[in-house]
Amino acid sequence: MSGKKRLIDENGLRVDGRRWNELRPLKIEVGILSNVDGSARIIQGKTHILVGVYGPRESFAKHVSLPDRSVVRCRYRMAPFSVEERKSPAPSRREIELSKVIREALEPAILVEEFPRTIIDIFIEVLEADGGTRCASITAASVALADAGIPMKDLVAACAVGKADGKLIVDLSDMEDKYGEADVPVAIMPNKNIITLLQMDGTLTSDEFNALLQLAMKGCKRIHEVQRKALKDGFGEIKNLVLEE
Ligand code: ADP
DSSP states (O other), X not given: OOSOSOOBOTTSOBTTSOOTTBOOOEEEEESOOSSSSEEEEXXXXXXXXXXXXXXXXXXXXXXXXXXXXOEEEEEEEEOTTSSSSOOOSSOOHHHHHHHHHHHHHHGGGBOGGGSTTEEEEEEEEEEEOSSOHHHHHHHHHHHHHXXXXXXXXXXXXXXXXXXXXXXXXXXXXXXXXXXXXXXXXXXXXXXXXXXXXXXXEEOOOHHHHHHHHHHHHHHHHHHHHHHHHHHHHSEEEOSOOBOOO
C-alpha cells in the first residue's frame, strides 16, 4: 500500500467511475454445474468465481470425521490465468490461509450437528481476480451450500470496505485494495445480524472503523437480496448499486 496512486478524482469518482458508496455490478447464478450437489457462479465487477459443493457425504476416512457433527472443508484456488501475471498453479500460502478464513466465515451458518460423521466439501475456483475474492467466494459458497440443500441458520453475505485517498469506500477493486489505505473484509449472517468474518489491513481511526462497519453491513444486505433472488429464480443481479447514505 503506497498511498501514492490517485484513486479518487476531483469529482469524487473512483478509478472505475463508481461513487464511494457504490457496489460493483453483481450477478449470481445457481446450479450451474451438473457433477456436484450444489453450485454457484458470482461475477462482481471483473472478479469471477465458481463454487462447487459436495455433501454432506459419509466420510470413508474415519480419522477425518467427527462423531457429533459434519466436518466442513474448503479449498480456495486461483487459476493461473486469474491475474495479470500467470500465477503458479501450486497452492500458495495465501490460498491455504484464505481456504481457512472462508471456511470459518461459512461454518457458523451451517447446521453441522445435524450430520454427524459426514464431510461437506466446498471447492472455490477463482477464474478472474480483481479484488474482493474472499468476500465474493463467501457470498457464492453460501448460495452453493443452500443449492446443495444443506440446512443453514442463515445465508452468509460478504463485502469489503476500506479507505482510499482519505475517503471511505465500499466493495474495493484490486487497485483500491493494493494502493488504498485500508481494506476491511466483512461477512455477516444478514437475518441474524451476526458477523462471521472481520479482518483489517491498514490504518483507521475508531470513528472510521465504525462508519466502515455500518457501510459493510449495508453492502452485505444488498448482496443478500441478490443471493435470495438467485436461489429463488436461479439468477440474481443488482439493479441499484448505490447504497443509501
Ligand atoms: P481479496 O481477493 O479477498 O481482496 P487479497 O487482499 O489477498 O484478497 O488480494 C487482493 C487482490 O490481489 C486479489 O483479489 C487479486 O486481484 C490480487 N492478487 C492476489 N494474489 C495475486 C497474485 N498472485 N498475483 C496477482 N494479483 C494477485
